[in-house]
Amino acid sequence: MKLNLKIWRQKGPKSEGKIVDYTVDHVDEDMSFLEMLDVLNQDLIVKGEDPVAFDHDCREGICGMCSMVINGRPHGPWERTTTCQLHMRAFKDGETVFIEPFRANAFPVLKDLAVDRSSFDRIIQAGGYISVNTGNAVDANSIPIDKETADTAFDAATCIGCGACVAACKNASAMLFTSAKVAHLNMLPQGEPERAKRTVQMVAQMDKEGFGACTNTGACEAECPKGISITNIARMNREYFKATITGSK
Amino acid sequence: MSLSGLFLCTFLITHMAGNMQLLINDGGLAFNQYAYDMTHSPIIKTVSYLLYFSILLHAVQGLVLAYANRGARKSRYASGNKSSSFASRNMGILGSILLLFIVVHMKSFWFEMHWGTIGNDANGMRDLYSVVVAAFSQWWYVLFYIVSLAALAFHLLHGVQSAFQTVGVNHSKYTPIIKAVGSIFAIAVPALFAIQPLYILFKTLQ
Numbered sequence: 250m251k252l253n254l255k256i257w258r259q260k261g262p263k264s265e266g267k268i269v270d271y272t273v274d275h276v277d278e279d280m281s282f283l284e285m286l287d288v289l290n291q292d293l294i295v296k297g298e299d300p301v302a303f304d305h306d307c308r309e310g311i312c313g314m315c316s317m318v319i320n321g322r323p324h325g326p327w328e329r330t331t332t333c334q335l336h337m338r339a340f341k342d343g344e345t346v347f348i349e350p351f352r353a354n355a356f357p358v359l360k361d362l363a364v365d366r367s368s369f370d371r372i373i374q375a376g377g378y379i380s381v382n383t384g385n386a387v388d389a390n391s392i393p394i395d396k397e398t399a400d401t402a403f404d405a406a407t408c409i410g411c412g413a414c415v416a417a418c419k420n421a422s423a424m425l426f427t428s429a430k431v432a433h434l435n436m437l438p439q440g441e442p443e444r445a446k447r448t449v450q451m452v453a454q455m456d457k458e459g460f461g462a463c464t465n466t467g468a469c470e471a472e473c474p475k476g477i478s479i480t481n482i483a484r485m486n487r488e489y490f491k492a493t494i495t496g497s498k
Numbered sequence: 499m500s501l502s503g504l505f506l507c508t509f510l511i512t513h514m515a516g517n518m519q520l521l522i523n524d525g526g527l528a529f530n531q532y533a534y535d536m537t538h539s540p541i542i543k544t545v546s547y548l549l550y551f552s553i554l555l556h557a558v559q560g561l562v563l564a565y566a567n568r569g570a571r572k573s574r575y576a577s578g579n580k581s582s583s584f585a586s587r588n589m590g591i592l593g594s595i596l597l598l599f600i601v602v603h604m605k606s607f608w609f610e611m612h613w614g615t616i617g618n619d620a621n622g623m624r625d626l627y628s629v630v631v632a633a634f635s636q637w638w639y640v641l642f643y644i645v646s647l648a649a650l651a652f653h654l655l656h657g658v659q660s661a662f663q664t665v666g667v668n669h670s671k672y673t674p675i676i677k678a679v680g681s682i683f684a685i686a687v688p689a690l691f692a693i694q695p696l697y698i699l700f701k702t703l704q
Contacts, residue, residue, distance in 0.1 A: 255576070257576075266573075268576055318575060318577070318579075320577050321575060321577035321578045321579045321580070322579060322581065347576055347577035349575055349576060349577065352571055352573050352574070352575055353570060353571050354569075354570055354571060354572055355570070358573075417579055417581060419567070419571075419579075419582070419587055420567035420568075420570055420571075421567075421570040421571040422567070422570070459570060460570060461566065461567040461569075461570030461571070462563055462566065462567055463664075464563070464567065464586065464589060464660070465586065465656070465659075465660040465663045465664065466582035466583070466586035466587060466656075467581075467582055467583075467586065468579060468581045468582040471581040471582065472579075472581055479663065479668070480668045480670075480673075482663065482668075483663050483664075483666045483667065483668030484666070484668070486663075486664060486665065486666040487666035490666060
């Protein structure tokens with residue numbers, strides 16, 4: 250099939266970007282979206298043009314690198330699917346497809362569709378860790394955790410940190426990401442020692458990075474490729490309230 | 499935003515219920531008595547100051563929030579995202595309509611009741627009822643109320659359940675109930691309010 254692409258092209262972080270029209274032919278419906286871009290880039294290289302820069306790594310839906318907004322939706326039209334797992338059968342022959350980078354002040358564009366998401370790394374550095382004593386490895390399952398808590402913490406831990414929540418949010422808020430990390434670690438006994446400090450510091454870092462505030466639109470939850478629930482945001486709000494009331498600072 | 503919003507919701511209930519006395523067919527005697535009581539009770543006076551403060555706080559916070567959040571994404575998408583409700587995406591605009599409505603509404607009745615020149619009814623009470631009837635006998639004024647009440651309905655559709663989420667009340671057992679009750683509240687309160695101007699308009703048309 251043949252597609253008309255409208256792709257955001259931007260030479261560098263400081264340059265002005267614009268939407269450029271491309272036509273890509275011989276697209277197979279079994280190709281992934283990234284393979285379709287590979288085909289386009291091959292055409293561009295042959296023509297001596299600059300290929301479209303985009304992030305990708307594992308191409309099996311677990312690394313969270315492939316960041317692009319397709320027809321206004323982060324990771325495209327399929328629910329709970331990353332761009333690399335989105336297949337071209339989701340599109341019709343002759344369709345026009347908008348491809349843009351994740352847009353947020355805290356995610357500056359590096360080039361074309363590739364954005365700098367190191368603001369997420371700094372949020373993790375602010376409190377997304379636990380204290381573990383060195384020495385012999387402890388026996389597996391030596392800390393009793395009830396099944397429901399373990400499952401809920403695990404659901405939060407499935408966040409791959411792709412940033413689709415920020416890209417989808419009209420406020421470019423990082424509350425879903427941050428709350429998933431806070432929930433994952435705060436719910437488990439291993440995360441207990443830093444519980445209050447973690448919540449306050451991660452939220453402070455999130456604000457410092459220039460993400461917007463949450464207005465509970467739920468767009469993040471709808472677009473999250475891992476189906477992270479906004480119940481985590483309510484949980485983080487509780488944790489934050491508790492931490493600021495009882496905390497020493 | 500959440501706490502002031504929830505407080506304003508409790509005000510909506512009492513305001514709507516109290517003003518249902520406009521529907522009593524007694525030439526406004528009960529309503530005027532009620533208006534007198536509401537402006538002379540020390541308890542109501544105290545609460546009213548809390549109410550004015552809450553409205554201002556809610557409006558200022560909302561405007562600051564909307565402005566800051568808009569600034570968090572300087573470059574806009576060429577293709578729009580629709581994976582959230584209309585109300586949740588437009589709370590700032592809906593709230594601005596409501597703020598404009600409150601200014602007009604308070605000028606028409608609150609200001610007139612306190613400082614306006616209005617006559618007395620058969621019981622010697624200030625005849626606010628006649629002011630209300632005069633206002634609601636103009637179709638365009640009623641239309642402005644209906645449009646504002648529609649904005650209120652959308653504002654509440656998102657706002658009520660959102661306030662609970664913000665204060666951290668999200669529970670697999672209770673959240674569906676909160677959402678259902680919140681939606682009923684969001685539709686019922688503006689609808690019941692709308693009866694009052696419409697009733698008076700149709701009565702004066704006869």
